[in-house]
Amino acid sequence: MKIQRCKGMRDLSTAEMTVFRLVEGICRDVCSGWGYQEVRTPTIEYLHLFTSAGTLTPGMLGKVYSFLDWDGWSGERVVLRPDGTIPVARLYTESLQGRGLARLFYAANIFIFEEVGEKTRERWQCGAELIGAGSAMAEVELIALSLEVLKKLGLKGVELRLSHAGLIKALLVKLGLSPEEQNKMFDRILDGDAEALAEVSRESPEVGNTLRPFLSRKGQSPGFLRDQRALLARSVPEISPHLDDFLKTVALLDELGVKYQINIASGAGFEYYTGMIFQLFIGKEKVGGGGRYDALIPSMGGGDVPASGFALYLDRLMDLAKSEAIVGPVARRVLVRVKSGNAMKEAFKVADNLRRAGYTAELDLDGKKTDLKWVIEVQSEVPTFTLVDNVKSRRVDFETYNEVLKQMEGEGGDKDSPA
Amino acid sequence: MAIKIALPKGRLLRKTAAVLQKAAWGLDEYHSNMGFYRPRSEKFPDVLIRVFHEKDIPIQIAMGNYDLGICCLDWIEELLAKYPSSDLVKVRDLLYGEGALYVASTSVPGDLRQNGAPIRIASEYPNLAETFALRKRMSRFSIFPVWGAAEAYPPENADMVLLSAKAGEELADYGMVPVSKMLDFSAFLIANRNSWETKNLDKLVASICDTLPEVEKKATVREEVGQAGIKARKRAVKAAGDTVRLALPDGHQQQPTVDLLNRACIEVDDYPSETGNRRPKINIDGVTVKVIRPQDMPLQVANGNFDLAITGRDWLTEHLDQFPSSPVKELLDLKSSRVRIVAVVSRELSVDDTGGLRQLIAEREEPFRVASEYVNIADKYARDNHLGHYRVIPTWGATEAFLPEDADLLIENTETGRTIARHNLKIIDTLFESTGCLIGNAGTVSDSAKNRRIEALVKRLRAAVEDI
Numbered sequence: 039m040k041i042q043r044c045k046g047m048r049d050l051s052t053a054e055m056t057v058f059r060l061v062e063g064i065c066r067d068v069c070s071g072w073g074y075q076e077v078r079t080p081t082i083e084y085l086h087l088f089t090s091a092g093t094l095t096p097g098m099l100g101k102v103y104s105f106l107d108w109d110g111w112s113g114e115r116v117v118l119r120p121d122g123t124i125p126v127a128r129l130y131t132e133s134l135q136g137r138g139l140a141r142l143f144y145a146a147n148i149f150i151f152e153e154v155g156e157k158t159r160e161r162w163q164c165g166a167e168l169i170g171a172g173s174a175m176a177e178v179e180l181i182a183l184s185l186e187v188l189k190k191l192g193l194k195g196v197e198l199r200l201s202h203a204g205l206i207k208a209l210l211v212k213l214g215l216s217p218e219e220q221n222k223m224f225d226r227i228l229d230g231d232a233e234a235l236a237e238v239s240r241e242s243p244e245v246g247n248t249l250r251p252f253l254s255r256k257g258q259s260p261g262f263l264r265d266q267r268a269l270l271a272r273s274v275p276e277i278s279p280h281l282d283d284f285l286k287t288v289a290l291l292d293e294l295g296v297k298y299q300i301n302i303a304s305g306a307g308f309e310y311y312t313g314m315i316f317q318l319f320i321g322k323e324k325v326g327g328g329g330r331y332d333a334l335i336p337s338m339g340g341g342d343v344p345a346s347g348f349a350l351y352l353d354r355l356m357d358l359a360k361s362e363a364i365v366g367p368v369a370r371r372v373l374v375r376v377k378s379g380n381a382m383k384e385a386f387k388v389a390d391n392l393r394r395a396g397y398t399a400e401l402d403l404d405g406k407k408t409d410l411k412w413v414i415e416v417q418s419e420v421p422t423f424t425l426v427d428n429v430k431s432r433r434v435d436f437e438t439y440n441e442v443l444k445q446m447e448g449e450g451g452d453k454d455s456p457a
Numbered sequence: 458m459a460i461k462i463a464l465p466k467g468r469l470l471r472k473t474a475a476v477l478q479k480a481a482w483g484l485d486e487y488h489s490n491m492g493f494y495r496p497r498s499e500k501f502p503d504v505l506i507r508v509f510h511e512k513d514i515p516i517q518i519a520m521g522n523y524d525l526g527i528c529c530l531d532w533i534e535e536l537l538a539k540y541p542s543s544d545l546v547k548v549r550d551l552l553y554g555e556g557a558l559y560v561a562s563t564s565v566p567g568d569l570r571q572n573g574a575p576i577r578i579a580s581e582y583p584n585l586a587e588t589f590a591l592r593k594r595m596s597r598f599s600i601f602p603v604w605g606a607a608e609a610y611p612p613e614n615a616d617m618v619l620l621s622a623k624a625g626e627e628l629a630d631y632g633m634v635p636v637s638k639m640l641d642f643s644a645f646l647i648a649n650r651n652s653w654e655t656k657n658l659d660k661l662v663a664s665i666c667d668t669l670p671e672v673e674k675k676a677t678v679r680e681e682v683g684q685a686g687i688k689a690r691k692r693a694v695k696a697a698g699d700t701v702r703l704a705l706p707d708g709h710q711q712q713p714t715v716d717l718l719n720r721a722c723i724e725v726d727d728y729p730s731e732t733g734n735r736r737p738k739i740n741i742d743g744v745t746v747k748v749i750r751p752q753d754m755p756l757q758v759a760n761g762n763f764d765l766a767i768t769g770r771d772w773l774t775e776h777l778d779q780f781p782s783s784p785v786k787e788l789l790d791l792k793s794s795r796v797r798i799v800a801v802v803s804r805e806l807s808v809d810d811t812g813g814l815r816q817l818i819a820e821r822e823e824p825f826r827v828a829s830e831y832v833n834i835a836d837k838y839a840r841d842n843h844l845g846h847y848r849v850i851p852t853w854g855a856t857e858a859f860l861p862e863d864a865d866l867l868i869e870n871t872e873t874g875r876t877i878a879r880h881n882l883k884i885i886d887t888l889f890e891s892t893g894c895l896i897g898n899a900g901t902v903s904d905s906a907k908n909r910r911i912e913a914l915v916k917r918l919r920a921a922v923e924d925i
Contacts (some may be wrong), residue, residue, distance in 0.1 A: 090596035099591045111759040111780040113599030114575060
């Protein structure tokens with residue numbers, strides 16, 4: 039019987055892992071460049087971290103891997119991390135509270151049960167959280183940071199879509215829904231149901247007529263929001279503060295020359311969002327998203343700390359990223375072969391020296407033909423070393439390791455051999 | 458291949474038997490709850506019929522062990538709540554066995570979303586209870602899965618229960634008010650998805666459906682549950698902090714427990730109770746008694762809902778195998794209700810020990826199926842004995858009926874071994890011997906008066922046991 043991997047789970051092959059590390063490395067480098075520091079939270083958390091009102095939508099909670107662990111006699115369940123932001127907010131509340139501004143980033147796997155299709159149930163994401171800053175500039179920093187990562191990955195055609203959770207909530211109140219219905223509708227919108235808002239606005243014709251243009255139109259400049267404010271300020275005064283908040287961010291993006299599209303109804307994201315929401319698309323593929331979540335840390339007892347953040351979906355970026363664009367330096371590989379039995383110690387020493395010199399040195403274990411350019415054969419009698427060049431089918435003997443190295447360096451490494 | 462159908466024991470047996478009689482199935486032995494698990498049909502002699510505990514049927518259908526089954530919607534939804542992609546098709550509402558699932562409480566609860574101490578929900582339907590908690594956006598909750606007697610838990614031992622009742626009024630008898638109605642249910646004909654798509658089940662399905670009234674039942678209007686008209690019965694005042702809470706078992710263990718209490722000169726009024734009273738009075742000051750399922754006691758003691766409980770070592774072991782860090786411990790061997798927990802296979806199998814089992818498993822492709830009421834004991838047994846690629850099938854009694862078709866190994870309790878022999882099965886291993894035992898919480902009790910009471914009670918019971 040052949041043992042298979044668990045349904046919905048994915049192996050990353052050696053080639054995929056190479057791309058993964060490169061993509062992750064670019065995320066890490068860019069985040070570090072902006073002053074973000076890496077954190078890692080545990081894979082398992084208490085379920086109640088995610089069930090607290092205002093953290094995850096019931097739609098998402100219905101898909102978490104929750105179970106009773108060895109301590110589960112209390113009846114409280116634990117869960118495989120279904121989201122990256124909430125644990126980081128928990129970590130901040132638990133150990134960084136009171137330290138002021140924190141720029142944190144992580145690369146982590148999250149687990150979401152998907153019933154159908156090819157979707158994998160374990161996904162990788164890289165996220166940045168900017169905790170302790172409530173300004174529009176902070177939001178723009180995150181957007182610029184995420185765009186820089188995508189640019190460094192060589193990705194073109196990135197579309198930035200903006201919405202605003204506070205604005206959506208204010209509109210839902212205006213649409214005359216009960217608090218329960220408002221919550222449900224907000225969750226539907228966040229779960230990606232772009233039709234939800236249009237649907238209720240039809241049911242409430244009076245308000246609907248005023249709001250429909252706002253909900254259906256898409257804007258690409260602060261002018262759009264200003265027009266809406268002029269139009270709605272009198273009939274729906276409640277939305278003004280949210281519109282103003284949104285305008286500040288949008289105006290800054292304009293100043294920086296960042297292109298975006300405003301689409302209020304498409305606010306897909308997390309229930310913990312309270313302000314600006316952004317989504318990143320390449321073609322039809324969503325590759326990341328983020329937003330402001332000022333209520334999350336207070337709800338965990340972490341004090342009145344504003345925060346915002348984003349996550350990029352590593353699995354999708356791996357598929358999209360042109361590997362040529364992100365290829366890093368590849369170590370030159372050399373095979374070290376023991377020609378006579380008692381030269382083993384010398385072979386280990388040569389391999390060790392090669393590694394110090396920046397080569398990848400592999401010991402030959404099976405004596406089979408290799409497709410590597412360089413092979414160094416080691417024997418106990420002089421001449422101790424034979425350098426085999428498989429590309430030029432040439433063999434040269436040397437007495438010392440340094441001569442071998444010199445010869446290889448002189449030939450310019452093994453750039454014609456497969457990496 | 459022969460068509461296989463799973464029929465329910467218990468609450469649905471009588472009406473299911475009536476439907477099948479109307480459908481002229483001519484069943485030879487599907488009329489009582491006693492020990493017959495393999496009825497035959499005159500009309501459909503080729504059809505393989507097995508009788509299961511109702512709760513087992515959706516699992517058997519979803520796993521594909523059976524093509525068709527009859528059980529109530531509550532158990533179907535309980536399975537689907539946790540495993541929504543199960544291969545189970547609801548074929549037809551059979552319009553009998555009606556009831557409803559209610560979430561109930563002794564008082565109307567406040568804001569469920571608040572942070573703070575977890576809200577405790579006791580239920581035979583833990584998956585649906587979790588769905589309810591998530592839907593209500595409870596931020597912290599603990600689900601206590603129970604084997605039964607959920608209605609006995611509030612208000613001291615649970616804040617809410619999810620239970621089945623014929624009507625909301627029934628809850629008033631338990632002194633509770635409905636918080637929410639989760640589901641109206643009745644008996645359903647269900648099918649395995651693959652069988653439904655590939656096998657010819659039409660004759661069987663038609664014969665059952667032809668007996669039903671033509672019109673489908675009208676969908677019941679979702680009853681908004683209010684508090685009007687139903688008043689919560691006043692509960693006994695909350696037990697003082699130094700009161701010792703003792704859990705006594707219902708079911709088979711009642712008689713040996715009564716004998717023990719008699720020997721210890723402890724009087725408990727109305728136990729066993731003919732009226733289903735779960736709160737009998739005890740003649741010791743500072744001690745209260747509740748009657749619950751022995752299966753549920755270790756978890757309740759671990760959670761500090763009870764200080765002492767009389768259960769079986771089998772259920773204590775089951776609990777500790779699942780939660781090794783649990784603070785529950787055995788205080789006293791009551792030396793009653795002696796059974797052996799054994800590993801059982803079909804007599805047809807040429808296997809006599811665990812070594813033989815391992816060899817058998819190594820030679821086969823499909824996973825090895827272990828059926829048991831003791832899911833965690835069975836799991837540990839399979840792990841400890843390196844049974845390779847195995848699956849544990851949880852059952853709710855009548856486990857002998859699973860061999861040989863629907864499981865390969867049982868972990869069962871037996872007193873004499875006669876039931877096992879009668880079902881053409883054999884014992885290949887004894888895991889341990891189980892007797893009644895008194896359990897308590899190893900965590901320290903801060904109240905010294907309470908501690909003295911616990912010690913005094915244990916001492917009295919110990920003397921009674923040693924008296925034998």
